[in-house]
Amino acid sequence: PEAQDRPPSTGVVDLSFEAESPVAPPAELLERLPSYDWLFQGGGQQIFFPPSEAPGRALEQRCWSSFLEHSRVPLVTEEVAREALLSFVSSKCCYGSTVAGDLIIQGLKQQTLPLCSYYRLETFSESRISEWTFQPFTNQSVDGPQRGTSPRLWDIKVQVPPMFQEDTRKFQVPHSSLVKECHKCHGRGRYKCSGCHGAGMVRCPSCSGAKRKAKQSRRCQMCSGSGRRRCSTCSGRGSKTCTTCKGEKKLLHFIQLVIMWKNSLFEFVSEHRLNCPRELLAKAKGESLFKDENTAVYPIVDFPLREISLASQRGIAEHSAALASRARVLQQRQTIELIPLTEVHYWYRGQTYVYYIYGTDHRVYVVDYPERYCCGCTII
Template identity: 65%
Template structure:
């Protein structure tokens, strides 16, 4: 009995313990040069790149050159076919009106869309761990850990978002599990280490209340084997998976993200502006470099102003918290045609926009409530 009691005392009771933290208490791990903040701040913060990686804009370059461009022509047949495709894609629209309408006027216009894409890389480090299974330990005894921005990694293709995690070389440490204090198991929180629980059928009274008959569910003992721990009274520590030791190491998390600034020139159209973000336009200007320069003297002054504002905002936002790898700015001409048509003695209008000839209709004369559901 004493032996069983001693064995039980060795099992840490963690029934009231919170979930295991990502890292053990700060005083359990040593500080590694170049990674002191992972203990002090807990990690999880973007690390500023070294000063020699911060690129700054130099003096303004020569004025940009904008080639001549023409507005794509929209014919009545093109406008009608685009509208028919749009109507046929709607389950509650009849196509009779689209086939019989009389086009009265085509008003072609354009808007310009400016985009600045800034492809940036950010790095943060944090302590993490895994159960130690007697594998090789690449610790400080093998040398100093390289600093976060000195670690060479293969970046994804430009302007593609991605996140990768790496183990920092020479940062591994082996410590006793801080959850179970190196025991590999803990008392079952359901039965408190007893291995048995009160029978739910008779509530431990050994007899059923109504019939006052001996409970047959658990041979009349009033108790049953704990289903949580299968009667063992303890459970394997989930933190170390019963290995009793943990391999701690610094994990470097590298995130590549493409940040997009978009601006559409002003227009006096009864047209949702967000639709223009979903179509292509005719490219009239493209500039790509590590850092691009603001556009000047574009025929539409508000585009030049948008370029200046976007570049200033992006460079200020990312220069100290991440590394800018590449920037790309473009100007696209998005064609829009306002189509006025007559049907059944009434006038209506719709818009054909983008190189894909998408359609937006303010109203449609042959629309029904068919109760269809779009999933």
């Protein structure tokens, strides 16, 4: 018998291997499976639409004045400003530290209310696709359609990874296995070597089959005067082990479920009056003002900075439109952080310069540093 009996199982098998190819062999080799006829209609792979989910909790009213009153963004002093610049230039190979040590700070201009705000929306979703795949059959147990109908893909229960941690896993769909003769070698386990066309020998590369080298009377030492050498591709056997079935002659075909957990990200930084690029502010640490996490979050509608409210509405709408038909949303999280931003004016050797300190981790953005040794540095 091609398979060993075992009790019916409703679980799924976690696949720790990578099949040589996800492409199915000719469809006529495989029987139709109940609930999976679409796999035989030329597609080969199918994305399954998730079932609709119930809406999240009711919309909540928020008192933003309370949030803002309890936020504490520390001010930047001259000492902090100088230390931040010294730390920055020490991390750059072509920035001198003399300026940072000798400069005279003339003024600190800190971003006042409304503070620069950073909005972030994360949507953690799960998508599922299905495809035929195969592996060499080594007389392992076969969970085929005779043991029951294969479950629909969204009915298969699997362990979800921690929220907002991306992962991809592959599973064998229950009752979908079929054992068939290898379509590559036609059940022989081996096939003719392409290097020697099955002869096991090839023309000697040294004498080109002449048995003697040109203009020499001695016989070729590489082939001992035979004009031929053993094929290095098949070691002289004339055939090679089938790479598809690994010499097992048969293949175990089954439907593979591929589950992808992905984290979609939407970011927005509010306008500010200082000349520091907004894309840098998004990378800095900020003072946490608000965090909302649930199966589905609602747009922020009444934040004091209207552009943050609009960004929240736009981000949620974009994620909803992008994921609604191809993934199941498992969790959403939206946060607002206040990003402190300070413009530092300083004097050095008769000229005035400026740099910026942003974030609670005191990152530095330099506009024009007077002590640089090369060009083209990334100043972030």
